[in-house]
Amino acid sequence: MTVPAPRVADLPENKDILPVAAPGQTWRVLLRTALRHRGEAAAALGFTVLSSAGVVTSPLLLGLLVDRAGAGTAALVRLLAALGVAVLCTAVFTALAQRAAERLGARIAADLREDTLTQALRMDAGVLEKAGAGDVASRVTDDVEQFVESVPLGAAVFTALVTVGVAFFGFLSLDWRLALAFTVVFPIHALSLRWYLAKSGPLYAAERRSSAERSRVLLGSLHGAGTVRAYRMHPLQTARVAQASAHSVDAALTSLRLFFRFSMGMNGAEAVGLSTLLTAGFFLVRADAVSVGDVTAAALLFHRLFSPLGTLLLSFDDVQRAGAALARVVGVAMIPIPAAKVARAPGAAVTLSCAGVGHAYDGRTSVVRAVDLRVPAGTSLAIVGASGAGKTTLAGILGGAFPATEGTVTLTDAEGDVAVSDLDPDRLRDWIGIVSQETHVFTGTLREDVTFAAPDRSDEAILQALTAVGAAGWVGTLPDGLDTRVGEGEHPLTAAQVQQLALARLLLRDPAVVVLDEATAEAGSSGARDLERAAAALVRGRTAVVVAHRLTQARDCDAIVVMDRGAIVESGTHADLLTREGRYAALWSAWSGAPEVAGG
Template sequence: MTPANEPAAPPQPTAAAGEPGAGAAPGRVILPVASGAQTLAAVGALLRGRRLQTFTAVGVLTLGTGIGLLTAPILGRMVDLVAGQRGAASLTVPMVLLLVVAVGRGAATGLGSALVARLGETVLAGLRERFIDRALNLPLERVEQAGSGDLTSRVTGDVTLITRVVRQALPEFTTALLTIVLTLAGLAVLDWRFLAAVLLAVPVHVLTVRWYIPRAVPVYAAHRVANGALQHQLLDSVGGVRTVRAFRLTDQHAKLLESRSREAVDLALRGIRLVSGFFSRLNLAEFIGLAAVLVTGFLLVGNGSVSIGTATAAALYFHSLFNPVNAALFLIDDAQSAGASLARLVGVSDLPAEEDPADAARPADGSVRVRELSHAYASGHPVLDAVDLEVRDGERVALVGASGAGKTTLAKLIAGVHRPTGGSVELGGADTRALGPAGVRRAVTLISQEVHVFAGPLAEDLRLARPGATDAEITAALARVDALTWVEALPEGAATVVGEGGHRLTVTQAQQLALARLVLADPPVAILDEATADAGSAGARTLEGAALRALEGRTGLMVAHRLPQAATADRIVVLDRGRVVESGTHAALVAAGGSYAALWSAWSDSRRTGAEEAAVPRPREA
């Protein structure tokens, strides 16, 4: 997300409906969507390692379908026996065979469907792992450009849709396809003229699919993107509800939500209209095919070419195609939705990995040096302009300034979230380009006011920062940030499940966990981006003390929301309109009477006014 106190990224061109990017919010560059060839190649690569499982699943399903096709010839034989007045006893064997066919078909089809579903789940799991691996290693700048809704909708909505299709539609589609192929072969065995009659319906099916697919693919692709844009807007509006209310942006956000919702609904209705037209054409194909088979059977029985039983079997064969054909073609609807979602997953999983230099440098210490650093979200509108800053190893520096001064942008450039438009950043004497993305992540840890509590035992949440951390190290980290007391008071201590579905933590407690992770990760440089802003007055004071202890022994940069926190720093750097305008200790800057002194005076006056108002006696109510 673009920080609230920094300029938003510039609007980017959006694609037309149906193209990647359609429906995306202005200023968002959504993550890539794979082409059809790329998607098939990705699925093929996952299947190649499971050939035996694939052949077994398809083989068992083919066997079950083939057994089921014996029903029509047996029924046709029974018709011939009745027509020939062979007596009731002659029907015993066919009846037993029908029972055996039903049992055999049910068992083989059930097993085959289970094997196909298992194969699909296995392939989906592999794709999901690739997606998560790549998503977790995407450059943070790329994720911010796309917006949180885009990535969230892929990992939730798209994965859910594909999972449903794999579990339900894939076995049904495979069975339907095999039934169609084997039934057509059975018709040819009965008499090639029956097959020719059935093929009269094929042009209608082909034209129906050719009419449907070109219209459905763009609609479903655009619908997925529109849902992503809607989800992003919901996250923005709900997550920033206090800011929205404070700046009286409620109506604007309501209109944006209405617009995004209307776009998603309109695309869904277009899809429903396409499906209705799709099935009306299929009904025409069924009429043409069945009429052709019945006329052919009448003529062939009339000239003695086939028996009544054979003509009956042919009619039953075609009638048995109704459900498989409709199912296969109807499942194209699900296939289009799943295909659009699959392309969105593959688009992310096929992104090239971040490459580190072959001979990556290593920082010598925790010093930070910024030279002529510039950055602009929109061309011609710099957020930072030729900033120079040096931070000594172990020094604590507070970045202060009015909203939009460039504090958060500077912090993110040092942390490697954004790439500078100009200038350079050095960590421990090494340029960040020589360190590589992985080297920067090892050297710098950034904690913002938006922290996440991972679902699971609290101790495992902390071990994400250091997987091999011992219980003693976890206890020490919690104690260092003043969290040990309340953690030990939890029902199961550090083993208590927190996060989604677990014990709910307060804002202050969640931030303390983030600071404990910082202690365990032990980077040479730590950046706190307004990490105490959402905690309230009492919580902020607790976190400020915890933050100072977490920064001990390392270089610290604090984007200070509360000036008392800035006052505890070794040095304060004041930014204004993307430039460093003052630098020095709290006492020196207050004495200088410049920008920082004005900010401190305004802060002190607001605190004093608030205290005086709180001290005024309130009249008693009757």
């Protein structure tokens, strides 16, 4: 059966993914990571060399045994004893080499996974969003796993390389003509390998790409399950997942077909090699140039090499897969992290301001336009406006969740001005804390969840924070108190409780500035009042920006801005705005059910 050679162009291409490292960069990162564990690397190397030497010694001793068959019992016993020692040492060193290499590989993989995840978390939020969390997740999980799985093989490849090298000298020690016969396999292997490598590298890269795309579509479907259900988009979404999976399977099958063709060529080369060696041996023995023992040793040596040679050639396949996976992992490290210039802690009083802030998610349509704001230290500002006016976007920009496409956000304390974009990411949350619409409960104990951003707080401080946000009541009824496990599949929490935890988390972190985006929206009307009080506890005494859908929240703030189609159309205090009888007054009137008199 002839199998058509596959073409990379036939495979799906995903253009939105993160960069992939070049081979040179990948090797440098791998080497640098390995050098962090010098002891393990030296042990792996040393044991591998010893085990390779053992593999070559046994056939040579068996050849001697054949030649000295009539040399007397003592000589034979000595040879047999040497053979036994060689076999034993080979087994021990091979096991030690394997273990040392696996340990080294596990350490390298753990370092890579950690470095990649750290990098992914520090990267520009815009880049992360564009690339898709699925692609990053697939690199930190699938690709690192692929690399980890190939670690034992990597050790085997190294052993095989050393064994083939040492074996060649073994052949030379017998007779150079036998070594020559042995070398006929190399050109055949080299040609088929060249053919294979040219085709397989791009195919494996494409295979990894389509697997990343499948993860992206799957994760997207899971995250957007609510929307999919609400709009009855199951058939469409299922078709998207099926298509991404089909592309992934196609890519895997294409690589597999190529590999089968390559394996067939390899078996042929070994048959030719052994036949040539035996034929050359026959003539050399007939001409008395070599002994029968030499040819026996050469044939056994060649036979012993089937396995390392096969490992070398067959594993090119896996080495390439691992290489493609590693290049994707290292690619994450190549994404520039926004330069962090300021790592100082904030002063006690911080003013938040912005100038000329504009934002276009797609780079074309501005959803926030030319916003200038100043929130003096210790005061609060409410943002109100109709749905889609740009409140969440502005809050995200002010809170440093992502950079604006235009303008700057500045924090000012006694020491001077700091642009939010210039702050060290590790320091940013000391300056500004944010509660967004997407609150999340991390799987673990309630204590771990609340102290996520402030790990060293005492139970007393935690309970104080929970009391301040009005959560002490329900937390007191939990089966294991602060040790109760929450998060996915654990003790269920209501939307209002999740919001309270988010507020308590921020209270414990104690930033100078807080940005609250709809902290009360999820609670429903019954819990909303409680959450308003909880949010007020957080706002008190701090510089605060509050996205207020419930206008009672806006009324309680020192200043209010009204947004419409991305721009600020009104600003002032609650009383000012009511006297103006503009948009805010209209919103308030609709909200409170009756027109309110200024100052009332």
